[in-house]
Amino acid sequence: MRLILDFCTICFILSFISLFMENNTLHLISFILLIVISISGNILVFNHKNELSKYYDVSINTINIINILNHFILPLILLYYLYNKLKIIPLEKLNNMKITAFIFILILAIIYHILMKFNITGSYGIPYYKSLQYSFISIIIVIIILYIFK
Numbered sequence: 682m683r684l685i686l687d688f689c690t691i692c693f694i695l696s697f698i699s700l701f702m703e704n705n706t707l708h709l710i711s712f713i714l715l716i717v718i719s720i721s722g723n724i725l726v727f728n729h730k731n732e733l734s735k736y737y738d739v740s741i742n743t744i745n746i747i748n749i750l751n752h753f754i755l756p757l758i759l760l761y762y763l764y765n766k767l768k769i770i771p772l773e774k775l776n777n778m779k780i781t782a783f784i785f786i787l788i789l790a791i792i793y794h795i796l797m798k799f800n801i802t803g804s805y806g807i808p809y810y811k812s813l814q815y816s817f818i819s820i821i822i823v824i825i826i827l828y829i830f831k
Contacts, residue, residue: 687803688793689751692718696759705768710782712763713826715756717786721819722752729807736806779827786823790816 696711726733726748734741770778794816796802797809804812 685803732806
């Protein structure tokens with residue numbers, strides 16, 4: 682079984698760390714990232730089960746179990762605690778937080794792809810252009826969430 686630093690793990694680590702900090706922007710970033718990995722992670726798994734199975738050298742049943750754990754259960758638990766940590770703030774500050782969150786997530790995605798080219802982060806066993814497509818979908822999801830988050 683291959684253990685590689687993938688985007689889901691990075692989001693979990695960031696979310697877990699943010700639970701112990703009093704930083705509303707970091708809570709918002711973590712909250713958004715958890716929603717993004719829940720949606721895009723499921724899309725990735727449903728479209729590429731065989732590639733993921735080969736890449737991580739596990740059975741498809743294991744991929745399904747890990748998918749349920751990583752894209753449903755853990756995000757819901759972390760989302761619950763992060764939601765309770767988010768504080769109500771004035772609209773002007775919320776707009777600044779949303780811009781900061783978008784820039785942070787965009788930079789995180791870019792760094793992730795740079796590290797993927799150096800085989801430091803996981804490629805999921807799919808072609809690079811496919812992972813760019815999933816990142817693009819994820820950025821669109823982030824924009825939608827930030828638009829809804831008023």
